[in-house]
Amino acid sequence: MKSKTTGVLSALLAVVTATGTSACAAGKTETAGSAGGCDTSKGTLVVGVIAPMSGKLSAIGLGIRNSVQLAVDQANAACAVKGYQLAMDAQDDEANPDKGAAAAQRFADDPNVVGVVGSYNSGVARAIQPKIAAAKLLLISPGNTDPVLSRGADFATAPKRQYGNYFRVVGTDDLQGPFNARYMVQKEGKKKLAIITDGKAVGESSATEFAKEAERLGAQIVIREKVNENDSDFSSVLTKVKTLNPEAIFVGSEYHVAGPLSKQARDLGLNVPVSGTDGLFDPQFIALGGKDGDVATSVGAPIDKLDSGKAFVDAYKKKGFSDGYGGFGAFAFDAANVIVASAGKVTASGGWNGGLEQRAELIKQVQEYRTDSGANGTIGFDQYGDSVNKMFTVYKVTSGAWKDVLSDQFEAK
Incomplete structure (x- = not known):
C-alpha cells in the first residue's frame, strides 16, 4: 500500500x-x-x-x-x-x-x-x-x-x-537549464548568448542543456569558454567574450565564481545580465559582485x-x-x-x-x-528517485536583492 x-x-x-x-x-x-x-x-x-x-x-x-x-x-x-x-x-x-x-x-x-x-x-x-x-x-x-x-x-x-x-x-539540470533558457530568450529577448563554465560536471551539464534549448528557440551561442572554479581574475576570458557583443552571459557555476565574474564584466564595459541556475541563487552572489538585472533560476517555488x-x-x-x-x-x-x-x-x-x-x-x-x-x-x-516536483522559479537581482519574477512547472517541448 x-x-x-x-x-x-x-x-x-x-x-x-x-x-x-x-x-x-x-x-x-x-x-x-x-x-x-x-x-x-x-x-x-x-x-x-x-x-x-x-x-x-x-x-x-x-x-x-x-x-x-x-x-x-x-x-x-x-x-x-x-x-x-x-x-x-x-x-x-x-x-x-x-x-x-x-x-x-x-x-x-x-x-x-x-x-x-x-x-x-x-x-x-x-x-x-x-x-x-x-x-x-x-x-x-x-x-x-x-x-x-x-x-x-x-x-x-x-x-x-x-x-x-x-x-x-x-529538480535536475535537464529541466532547469531549458527553463532558464526559455526565460532569457523568450521573456528577456536575449538572442546572442555567451556561456562560461567552471569545468565541473554539473556546470557543464546545466550549460549544455541551456544551450540546446536556447538554440531551439532561435538564439545563438556566440562563444563558450571555461574558467577554473578557484580563479579570481576572469579578465582574459571576459575580454574575449566582449569582442563578440553578447546580450547575456550564462555562467555554469556557483555564486563564488558568478558573483565576481558579473562585477568584472561590468567593470570591463560588458554590462549585460549574467544568468545561471540555483548555484547562483544566494545572497552571497550579490555580496560578491552580482548586479541588478542578473538572473538565477532555482528549484521549487x-x-x-x-x-x-x-x-x-x-x-x-x-x-x-x-x-x-x-x-x-x-x-x-x-x-x-x-x-x-x-x-x-x-x-x-x-x-x-x-x-x-x-x-x-x-x-x-x-x-x-x-x-x-x-x-x-x-x-x-519517481521511479528513478528524482523529485516529482518540477516547479522552478526565476529570480532577478532588483535594487540589490533577489526578487522572484516567474514560477512555473517545467514541461518538455
Whole structure:
C-alpha cells in the first residue's frame, strides 16, 4: 500500500522545541536536548548530513546543516520515532569528493544511522554513491541537480536508475537549464548568448542543456569558454567574450565564481545580465559582485509564497541560528523529514537494528512517500528517485536583492 504522509510534516512544523540549539560543529553529533517526555528507551538514531560547511560554499552547507537540526529538534519534540531519541551528525565535505565519500562510508558502517541528507555537490555525490550502495544506506540530496546521478549517462534517451538508495528533493539540470533558457530568450529577448563554465560536471551539464534549448528557440551561442572554479581574475576570458557583443552571459557555476565574474564584466564595459541556475541563487552572489538585472533560476517555488514554507522560515528564525538557511535549507529540511517519517514507520513494528533488511525497508518507505505540505510544496519520488516536483522559479537581482519574477512547472517541448 502506498504510504500517505501528508499530515506528518505539518504536525512537525507545529511543534518547535523551547530549548535553543546552537549550530553544531562539523563531525559532532547533537541531540535535541530534552525529549519532552517522549519514550526514548530504545536508544538514539542518527540522521547524517554531508555538506560543504567550510570554504567557498559554506553559506549553502551551513544552511543545510541547520535546517536538518531544526527538523530533528521538531521530530524529537513531537515524539516522531516512538521509543527513540534522534540526533544529527554533520560532516563537512568541503565540496571535496574524497572527503564526502569518507564521511558516507563512516555513516554506512554505523548501524544507528538511519539516513543521510546530502550531498549538495553533484561531484561529491558521484563519489559517495558506489561507496554506500551495498550498505543500502539511504541518501536524500537537497541540492544535486546532475541527471546522471539518478538516470545514468544516457538519461535523455535510455534512462536507467543507478542506485536504489539514492533520492533527491530538487529538480535536475535537464529541466532547469531549458527553463532558464526559455526565460532569457523568450521573456528577456536575449538572442546572442555567451556561456562560461567552471569545468565541473554539473556546470557543464546545466550549460549544455541551456544551450540546446536556447538554440531551439532561435538564439545563438556566440562563444563558450571555461574558467577554473578557484580563479579570481576572469579578465582574459571576459575580454574575449566582449569582442563578440553578447546580450547575456550564462555562467555554469556557483555564486563564488558568478558573483565576481558579473562585477568584472561590468567593470570591463560588458554590462549585460549574467544568468545561471540555483548555484547562483544566494545572497552571497550579490555580496560578491552580482548586479541588478542578473538572473538565477532555482528549484521549487519561492519559500515565502507557500504557507508551509513560511512556517519553515519562522521556525528557523526562532532557533536563532547564526547562519541563514540559504538556497537549499528548506530542501534539506524536507529531506530530513522524509527520513524521520519513514524511519518512524520502519521502527514501529520491532525497533531498529540497522541491518540490510531494515535499510531496504526504509528505502521502500521513502520510495512511497508523498506529501503536498513540504516546505517546498510537493515531496515525492519517481521511479528513478528524482523529485516529482518540477516547479522552478526565476529570480532577478532588483535594487540589490533577489526578487522572484516567474514560477512555473517545467514541461518538455
